[in-house]
Amino acid sequence: MELYRLFEFTKLSVNLHVLRLTLNMVHVTILVVPVKVLSRLLVLFKNSAFAVAGAG
Structure with a gap:
């Protein structure tokens, strides 16, 4: 019985860990993508401003 409980707990903690990793990846993606897009837009804007x- 204890072994079963331990197994369930391990399964749960692994699932939580995977979920946390997934959320971290999503969070990083949400943070990184706009930054990349913004920097690209800034470069384009700077280039056109210089042009x-x-x-003139």
Whole structure:
């Protein structure tokens, strides 16, 4: 009986660990993607601003 309980507990903790890892990955993705997009937009904006300044 104790062994079964231990097994259930282990299963639960493994599931929680996997869930936490998944959430961390999702969180990192949510944080990283906008930053990448923003930096790319900034570079584009800077390049076009320089082009306009150069033309002017």
